[in-house]
Structures are given as structure tokens and as C-alpha cells.
Amino acid sequence: MQSLIRVSAASIIAVHSMDYMLKNKKPAYSARELAGKMKVSYNHLSKVLQRLAAGNLVAAYRGPSGGYLLTEKGKRARLGEIINAIEGESERPPCFMSTKTCGRSRCVLKNFLDKTSREFNKLLNLKLGDF
Template sequence: MSSIVKLSEAASIALHAMALLASRADRHVTVKDLASRLSVSEAHLAKVMQRLVKAGLVASVRGPGGGFALHADPAETTLLQIYEAIEGRLEVARCMFPDRREECSACILDDALAEANRIVYARLTRTHLAQLTTAFHPGASLVALGRPNPARPRTPPRA
């Protein structure tokens, strides 16, 4: 089955990696550990992580005990922020044939696509990273993922 909404592999990796980091806020997680958990290439993941660092969403620590950790508050970080760190600004509406726009007095898909884009945009804007961490339960393989992060002690989940 096909899907109208498609994420790039890089955006998908970023969203999943951020959720993993949020679930392990007390640890630095290496590229190797993240790549293994997400079943993705270390090289591709490293490029994605650098974009997240550049956007200020993730902190990178070199050396023994280093790795990646969240820099942003998961309760305040939206999926849109993560998406835009990788893909650039999300356009709410866009003509599918911009070179031929003058030929159409009214695109037959404008209203439908604009509405679909608004729905996706709204959902990404109102969904926060903290909401995704519930997908990773304590008994999952994430328990052993990463190294302790003394700068960010583990806080109990909010009720």
C-alpha cells in the first residue's frame, strides 16, 4: 500500500534517534549503539546527528564516555523542529507543477493538498518528543544503550 505522506530516510532516522536519546536522557549514546538499535548505517546516522547538533537539538561529546545526548528539552521539542533540522522549512502548501502554474487558472488539487499539508504541519507542531518516548519501555534493549551522562541525571517521568 502506498502512502501520500512520505518521510525521507534522514528525517525518519532523526525522529527515531531523538526518541531514543530522549528515553535515555541520563546517558551519552554512541553512533555505533544508535545505528545498531535503529538498524541503519553508522555513516548515514553520523551525518544526521551532526545536523541535529548544528540545530542545537543534540549535544556531542568526544572521547571515552562520549557520544550524543539531548540538548533540547523533550517536552518542548516538536517533531516539526526535528524534521526541519534535517529537511529545512516545511512548506504548508506548494504547487506540484510550479513551472506550469500560469497555465492553470485553478489547480484541481490546490485545496485538497493545502488541507493535507495543514493537517500534517499541525500534527508535527503539536506533537512533542517527550510523547514518543513511551514507545521505548524499560525492559527494551535500550536499558544497556549508552554510557552514564553525569551532567544530565535521570529524572522520573512526569505524571
């Protein structure tokens, strides 16, 4: 069975890189070092780190001892905040079928989708250190 929930590779890289920085306390991490530790593309990770920096979850420092580190906001970030920094805010549409295909006054999937969304939102509220 295919999953209803999809998370992009960029979001997965973002969560893993922030988790790595949280657990391995160093003054700063170079993108190359993180890419090597995580075994991901340096170019992809660099773009992810730029988005995290734009969301004020990591700070970037230039120079020989520069690199990336978690901001105070990043240290307290919830999973949903990290994903939103990468993907942007999203909303579930009121109906998945734009033409009201089911012909019902109330969608047959509404209760299921609402419950699934509530459970998923609980997971998105977890902080990095919670799992």
C-alpha cells in the same frame, strides 16, 4: 495508492534516535551504540547526528565517556523541527504545475491540498513525548 507525503530515511533515523535518547536516559550515547540499537548504518546515523547537532537538538561530546545527548531544545523539539534540521526548511509551491496546465483561475486541488497541509502541520507540531 502512493502516499503524498514522503519523509526521508535520514529524518526517520533522526526522530527514532532522539526518541531513543529521550526515553532511555543516560549521560551520553555513542553513535555506534545508537546505530546498533536502531539497526541502522553507523555512517548514516553519524551524518544525521551531525545535522541534529548543527540544529542544536543534540550536543556532541568527545572523549572516552563522550557521545551525543539531547539538548534542552531537543527535549522539547517538535517533529517538524527535527525534520527541518535534517531536510532544511521547505515551502509548498503555489502551483505544482509551473505552466498552469489546468487553465482554471482556481486550482481544482487547492482545497484538498490546503486541508491536507493543515492536518500534516498539526502532526508536525507534536513533541516526541506526545506519541
